[in-house]
Amino acid sequence: MKKTIYKPLGFVFLGLAILGILLPILPGTPFLLLSAWFFARSSERWHQWLLKSQLFGPLIGNWEANRCISRRTKAVPCLVWYLPAAARSCSG
Numbered sequence: 430m431k432k433t434i435y436k437p438l439g440f441v442f443l444g445l446a447i448l449g450i451l452l453p454i455l456p457g458t459p460f461l462l463l464s465a466w467f468f469a470r471s472s473e474r475w476h477q478w479l480l481k482s483q484l485f486g487p488l489i490g491n492w493e494a495n496r497c498i499s500r501r502t503k504a505v506p507c508l509v510w511y512l513p514a515a516a517r518s519c520s521g
Contacts, residue, residue, distance in 0.1 A: 435471035439464050446485075453510060458488065458498065465489045 442464035449457025465485075468476040480486050491499055 432471045435467045436475070439467035439471060439475060442467060443479075453506075456506075458502070461485055461488065462492055465493070 442460045445455070446457045446461035446464055449455040449460055461479075465476065465479050468479060479489055488498065488502055491497065491502075
């Protein structure tokens with residue numbers, strides 16, 4: 430029963446995570462971690478795919494090993510948000 434519910438939820442949250450990468454108003458990391466959680470409980474194949482992914486693997490592996498998100502992972506979105514805002518305010 431869990432597999433029939435958890436696996437589709439894993440795909441839903443993976444889709445939201447990908448949207449979060451593309452859209453600055455939607456956070457991608459929480460959805461990615463939820464996706465990994467659901468796949469870990471429903472599909473070893475998809476969970477391993479996430480862990481081996483160059484884009485998602487390091488973040489999920491770090492979370493599963495240390496229960497933390499690296500400073501770099503936190504800093505990049507902040508820079509993406511604040512640098513354009515600072516440039517707009519300086520330009521007048």
